[in-house]
Amino acid sequence: MDNQYFVGWGTLALINAALAQGKNRTGLNWFLLSLVLGPLATLILLFVEKRQ
Numbered sequence: 001m002d003n004q005y006f007v008g009w010g011t012l013a014l015i016n017a018a019l020a021q022g023k024n025r026t027g028l029n030w031f032l033l034s035l036v037l038g039p040l041a042t043l044i045l046l047f048v049e050k051r052q
Contacts, residue, residue: 008037015039024051 013034020030023045034041 019045
């Protein structure tokens, strides 16, 4: 596979981790989940509400 694909997937996982931390969720868990689910994890994070 092309290396750019892996770089993009990893970058998306980092962005998702930062987005999750902004919503008071565990960044590491979302990073690992994003490595598996990719853009689907981003979509889930967009609709998850912020924790108190």
